[in-house]
Amino acid sequence: MADFRQLALEFVLADDEAKQTSLAQQAASGNARQSPRVERSALTAEELQSAPANTNPVARWVEAVQPWMPGSNGDEATGDNETPDWTGRAKALEFLSRSLDFLGPEVLKPSQVKLLISFFGAMFDVDHKAGVLASATALSRITQMKSFQPTSADDIIQKICTLKDDFSRQLAKTRLSVFELLRSLITNPAVASDLQYKHGASSGFMNDLLALCRNERDPTCLMVWFDVLAFFLQEYEPSQEMIEEVFNTFKAYFPITLPRTSTSGITPEELKQQLRKCFTSTHKLAPLTFPFLLGKLDQGEGVTVNVKVDILKTVKACAEAYKNPEQTVNPYVDSIWSSLKYEVRNGEIEDTIWATLEVLKILAVRLKGDNLRDYALTVTRDCVNDLANAVYTAPAGRLLVSVLSATPSAFVLMASPAITHVKENLRHPKGPGHSGDLLKILHVMLETRLLLVSTDMGPQERSEFAAIDTVFTSLYDDVYKKPLEQAVKPEASYDDHKLAAQAVQGAGALVCQKAAKSTAVANVDASRLLPGDKCLVICDTLFSIIEQTRINEDQNRTTASDELASETTKALQRSVTSYNSAYVPHVRRGLDIIRSARKTESPQSVSTVQSLGLLLAYVGCSELPAVPSQGLDNFILITKAMYLELIASIEEKSSASVRCAFTACLQAAVRCFRDACSSIETAGSTALDSEWISSIAQRYPGLEDPHAQPAKATAAASPGQVRTDFLLISLYFVRQLYQRATKPSGTRLELSDEFATMEEGASSQLLHLLGGLAGFVVHELSEAEQLSLKASSFVMHLFREDAVTIPQAGTQVEPSEWSWIATSRLNVLTFGILEALRPAAVAQLYGAGVAQSILIQSVTSDASSADPTTAFVLRAILTILANKHKLETVEPVMEIINQQVEVILANEADNGTLTKATSIFAIAAGMLRRYSGKQASGLLRLLRESPKSSALGQSLSRRLEMVVAPQKPLTKDNFAIVKPLWMQKLYFELAKPMTPQALGQDSSVQDRVIRLNLSIGTLMLVKHMPFSIYEGDAESILRIAIFVAQTIGSGPDVVAALHVLRNILVEASAKGESHLASIIAICTAAFSSKPHVTPEWLPASYTSASADDVESQAESCEAALEIMGGLPRMFESRYLVPSAPKVERELTLACGNPVRNVRKLARAARAAWKELR
Amino acid sequence: MATLDNANPTILSASQLPTRQQRIPLRTGPDLKYNDIIFEKPSYLSRPFCDGQVASWPRSDANDGSLAAAEPIDEQEIYDLISTISDPEHPVSLGQLSVINLPDIHITPAPHTPGVGPNTIITVLVEVTPTITHCSLATVIGLGVRVRLEQCLPPNYRIVVRCKENSHSQDDQVNKQLGDKERVAAALENDTLKGVLDKMLETCA
Structure with a gap:
């Protein structure tokens, strides 16, 4: 049998030293043990549970704390002068309460529970210094016991109330435990029914509690207390007097805030919500809350925005939550309206206005029948007068819309009178702004109708809704026609354009309106509110506006005409999506203009073609109509038209820019339709028919025939089918255009005569646009789709499957046989497709041996292409091929690359070697993002050693940038394979070994020119890396940057050096401290106009190239000045003051630099240096 | 300062001030996305x-x-430099008070004149228009303009600041003070005046 006294004593004594022993024990035993105090409590609980009943363990347990209790041999016996041992007693009581935590809920018998309740309850009365916390915790535990009698709750509450004024003197933590005890009691259903039975409606216990807790201010306690009050009001049925009492208690806290220094972890919003819960707890509070809250609101100037928003949110919550709105909310509607309308009418703060509108809206939601009618009438009456006043029109509109948008019934009641008044005022507007506001109100009402018409309505409600349809059907003629027609006139003013920009939005929304009665009607045409011919007229006018703004575009464009053009485009797109029949006549009309522009070849023809083509593409293709196949019809219509126009312009030898414009429009249509299809779920693994060409030609005949009617999609086509057909049709057009651009020549292809004879820059752009179109379509195909369509073969035959035979997998391919697809001018077309291929499709290129042949040919061939663009494209192709396939496993290619590496490194070579080396660099750029293992060692060696070549080192070191610089084909979006830490690996493989050599720390490299090459190479690599990668070597790299800048003076190398320098200084300025004089010197030299003195050993080629490069001159000036401007912030003035006079002189001169941005930076730097003292 | 010289001046809004005329940027409508x-x-x-x-x-x-294009310092750039100086009396800029006006800034030889190099002496003349004819702070404003330009322009620029003709009852006195190098240098030694100037120039970017 355990000695409870001993355990209690141990518990009380186990304090500071106990912690030490527990730590020691924990450390020794190696497993986490509970602290001794917890252990004692657990032991005690165990004993209580296991001790035989006849030994009366509970009594012994309670008696165990006797020594600390008053009246024993404790405080009173020891004489009056000594202070009682409060701490000991508190701990002893805690011992009891903690033991209860470990006690099972079924252990204690009812009599024991009763005994404990009276014991702990007495503590509130007799021991308010040491006993409250422990008693409250213990009682909370006891009330959860199985044998707890709900009838005891009243006793507990009464005992608690005996604390009286001492309650507020307790610590917040103690009070919280009492509040939690109260909450657990009052929210307990059994207790609740007992309390109600005992006290009835008068709820006397609550009176005592209210008196007890009156002065509570702690936020955590208040959270619980508000909970108790809200629950009491909601679930108990107190008398009206009691309700008032409770209301008076919590209203005193309103509006509630939290001191900024509060550390309770409760946010002000939580506290506000908790208090709001009290207000909304019962509808019986309505006569109290509304007058109280409105009174608070009407206090005037003293109410801050936050408080106002809080009040409004509370009013809204009450109006939303109270039952029987007819009795509870309706009586206060008038006073709420008359108080609140001014918040919107004269309000300036958006937060308050929004909160007010929410309240007004919720009133309309809650009211029904006559009450709603009265409310709607009041709102309408008060607002329509304001519509005549330009200042108050917008707020009146917001008020009207907030109420009428609440429910269909409110809309039916208010829409008609509101529109009548808007129309009336539009006839006599007070100014352009006034008309604009009125039109905006109408537009918002139309949008509201669009939302409401698709909500669930009963038959009665729907027929009422339909009854006001006539108000809307006449809107175009009554309201919109005039401003729209005014905007079409060539002499339309700025204000006309502004107004029309508002009107077109309304007109667009009007076309989209559905008839109220027929939401379920399958026929799309019959479900529209306006008849088809009216829709067509509106769309036609919108088109005319766009045409007119486009004519104005070159001469007198203004922000208003731009806004009008954009808004009209949006409105037209909406209208056409809703009324699809309008699209065909618009395309016809647009094409007439486009054709005449193409034929006249005027300077504006390109912009006409482009702007109208893009417009038609956007209007018809950017959203799927209700019947998805109609969208596909639109797409076919516009792409076919653009394709035929492009072909015609090629045949008529129109200018290259016109052809580019058509190609761009075609691409825009494809991109827009992709957006429209983006919501369609695609099953990524579906394979497509490999015989897609014949299938498309059969299902959509006459796609490229100018005389055939545009083919239509099957009306019942599913969205998935629409997407697939869209991609295949796009691919079909791509195929036609690719065929047009190429012609067979033996077993290979070359550019067709029409492209070959074009001016070079223009043909490059046109080919790039074609390639871009092909790439976009291929990019949209999933991996399964690419594989099933054999997309890799597109790269090989460029859609001329008749002229080019694709090698079977496994057959031997001669390298020279396939190089044409990458090395001739049509490689732009190849590149377009290749960029969009997924790795699995690129693997097929390797399977056919074509990729290998391209790679081998380009690294072994000395000849560089005559056309520089072709050479640049080839590099990009090599990069992609090396990235999207495991090139390192293709031994023949790797072998040849490694051989070439040896040749290049051994050879003091010529231009041919440079070309080869550059090709290998391009391959490295692709491969090293994915793999840098053993097989890549040859490549890495070339990259590392290339700057050491005395003949080519200069060029090659600069080209190292190619390997790290970001490029579009190597992004994940283009399915490139990029390993997470590739850049870090590259740094350790390339830049790190080069650093000591560049600094001359390696005895094998002492030539200054080679050191310079290595330095430039390092900078070019590091330039694109984040600082964290080279942080460890930052000091060495800083020295390299200084060395390069000092030696060369200006040009792209110096720009790179200054960028790296700036990065290092920004991230770790301390590294620059010992080099400050050099940094200042090189920066000053970079922006100073004095000529740079080149060292004698430096070959002239290093500086000659950059002398005329204005762009890099300005760039280096800017970088240098940014560094100079930052130095005073980074370093203490004592480091800078010695050089200040010279720097200031130079900065003063730089303030006269010819480039404006440089001057600006110079002035900032000058001001920063001037402040040095 | 016990009473203000001009307690209620006309203030222009930021959108009314002259700015470097830029072409309206290309339209970015939904069709052009x-x-x-x-x-x-x-x-x-x-x-x-x-x-x-x-x-x-x-x-x-x-x-x-x-x-990277070369653009010489022109009147608008000078205006941008000095119009942001704060008025010593009001918390608004000299540009907003129309104390500094773009047409009252003259550069000789005019920008874009061929043959102008970094060593050509260029004169910038700024005529200040006080808000009222008896403004006691005209000299302080003039001094502020002068200091600001001296801090911002390269050494081959000569700065002349004057009161606009008939804009001040004692414009000859003010002009004399502003043109006198000795007096300008002496004024800058005065700590109180320096404090006022620093406060005025605080708002210059």
């Missing part, structure tokens, strides 16, 4: 993937050269 992508200069034609001879690309060339 893919223009940038479609006409983008391909990455293979940009550095470092193409070397030396950067091939031209029709659409992007238009705004490429603007950053």
Whole structure:
């Protein structure tokens, strides 16, 4: 049998030293043990549970704390002068309460529970210094016991109330435990029914509690207390007097805030919500809350925005939550309206206005029948007068819309009178702004109708809704026609354009309106509110506006005409999506203009073609109509038209820019339709028919025939089918255009005569646009789709499957046989497709041996292409091929690359070697993002050693940038394979070994020119890396940057050096401290106009190239000045003051630099240096 | 300062001040949302993937050269430098009070004159218009303008600040003070005055 006294004593004594022993024990035993105090409590609980009943363990347990209790041999016996041992007693009581935590809920018998309740309850009365916390915790535990009698709750509450004024003197933590005890009691259903039975409606216990807790201010306690009050009001049925009492208690806290220094972890919003819960707890509070809250609101100037928003949110919550709105909310509607309308009418703060509108809206939601009618009438009456006043029109509109948008019934009641008044005022507007506001109100009402018409309505409600349809059907003629027609006139003013920009939005929304009665009607045409011919007229006018703004575009464009053009485009797109029949006549009309522009070849023809083509593409293709196949019809219509126009312009030898414009429009249509299809779920693994060409030609005949009617999609086509057909049709057009651009020549292809004879820059752009179109379509195909369509073969035959035979997998391919697809001018077309291929499709290129042949040919061939663009494209192709396939496993290619590496490194070579080396660099750029293992060692060696070549080192070191610089084909979006830490690996493989050599720390490299090459190479690599990668070597790299800048003076190398320098200084300025004089010197030299003195050993080629490069001159000036401007912030003035006079002189001169941005930076730097003292 | 010389001056809003006239940027409507992508200069034609001879690309060339283009210091730039100085009496800028006006700034020889090099002496004349004819702070304002320009312009610029004719009852006195190098230098030694000037120039970017 355990000695409870001993355990209690141990518990009380186990304090500071106990912690030490527990730590020691924990450390020794190696497993986490509970602290001794917890252990004692657990032991005690165990004993209580296991001790035989006849030994009366509970009594012994309670008696165990006797020594600390008053009246024993404790405080009173020891004489009056000594202070009682409060701490000991508190701990002893805690011992009891903690033991209860470990006690099972079924252990204690009812009599024991009763005994404990009276014991702990007495503590509130007799021991308010040491006993409250422990008693409250213990009682909370006891009330959860199985044998707890709900009838005891009243006793507990009464005992608690005996604390009286001492309650507020307790610590917040103690009070919280009492509040939690109260909450657990009052929210307990059994207790609740007992309390109600005992006290009835008068709820006397609550009176005592209210008196007890009156002065509570702690936020955590208040959270619980508000909970108790809200629950009491909601679930108990107190008398009206009691309700008032409770209301008076919590209203005193309103509006509630939290001191900024509060550390309770409760946010002000939580506290506000908790208090709001009290207000909304019962509808019986309505006569109290509304007058109280409105009174608070009407206090005037003293109410801050936050408080106002809080009040409004509370009013809204009450109006939303109270039952029987007819009795509870309706009586206060008038006073709420008359108080609140001014918040919107004269309000300036958006937060308050929004909160007010929410309240007004919720009133309309809650009211029904006559009450709603009265409310709607009041709102309408008060607002329509304001519509005549330009200042108050917008707020009146917001008020009207907030109420009428609440429910269909409110809309039916208010829409008609509101529109009548808007129309009336539009006839006599007070100014352009006034008309604009009125039109905006109408537009918002139309949008509201669009939302409401698709909500669930009963038959009665729907027929009422339909009854006001006539108000809307006449809107175009009554309201919109005039401003729209005014905007079409060539002499339309700025204000006309502004107004029309508002009107077109309304007109667009009007076309989209559905008839109220027929939401379920399958026929799309019959479900529209306006008849088809009216829709067509509106769309036609919108088109005319766009045409007119486009004519104005070159001469007198203004922000208003731009806004009008954009808004009209949006409105037209909406209208056409809703009324699809309008699209065909618009395309016809647009094409007439486009054709005449193409034929006249005027300077504006390109912009006409482009702007109208893009417009038609956007209007018809950017959203799927209700019947998805109609969208596909639109797409076919516009792409076919653009394709035929492009072909015609090629045949008529129109200018290259016109052809580019058509190609761009075609691409825009494809991109827009992709957006429209983006919501369609695609099953990524579906394979497509490999015989897609014949299938498309059969299902959509006459796609490229100018005389055939545009083919239509099957009306019942599913969205998935629409997407697939869209991609295949796009691919079909791509195929036609690719065929047009190429012609067979033996077993290979070359550019067709029409492209070959074009001016070079223009043909490059046109080919790039074609390639871009092909790439976009291929990019949209999933991996399964690419594989099933054999997309890799597109790269090989460029859609001329008749002229080019694709090698079977496994057959031997001669390298020279396939190089044409990458090395001739049509490689732009190849590149377009290749960029969009997924790795699995690129693997097929390797399977056919074509990729290998391209790679081998380009690294072994000395000849560089005559056309520089072709050479640049080839590099990009090599990069992609090396990235999207495991090139390192293709031994023949790797072998040849490694051989070439040896040749290049051994050879003091010529231009041919440079070309080869550059090709290998391009391959490295692709491969090293994915793999840098053993097989890549040859490549890495070339990259590392290339700057050491005395003949080519200069060029090659600069080209190292190619390997790290970001490029579009190597992004994940283009399915490139990029390993997470590739850049870090590259740094350790390339830049790190080069650093000591560049600094001359390696005895094998002492030539200054080679050191310079290595330095430039390092900078070019590091330039694109984040600082964290080279942080460890930052000091060495800083020295390299200084060395390069000092030696060369200006040009792209110096720009790179200054960028790296700036990065290092920004991230770790301390590294620059010992080099400050050099940094200042090189920066000053970079922006100073004095000529740079080149060292004698430096070959002239290093500086000659950059002398005329204005762009890099300005760039280096800017970088240098940014560094100079930052130095005073980074370093203490004592480091800078010695050089200040010279720097200031130079900065003063730089303030006269010819480039404006440089001057600006110079002035900032000058001001920063001037402040040095 | 016990009473204000002009307690209620006319203040212009920021949008009414002259700014460097820029062409309205190209329209960015919904129909043009893919223009940038479609006409983008391909990455293979940009550095470092193409070397030396950067091939031209029709659409992007238009705004490429603007950053590095040479643009001499003109009246608007001088205006931008001094119009942001705060008024010593009111918390608004001299530009907003119309104390500094663009037509009252004269540069000789005019910008864009051929043959002007970094060593040519260029004179900038700024005529200040006090808000009222008896403004006691005209000299302080003039001094502020002068100090600001001296801090911002290269050494070959000579700065002349004057009161606009008939804008001040004692304009000859004010002009004399502002033109006297000795007096200007002495004024800058005065700590109180220096404090006022620093406060005025605080708002200059």
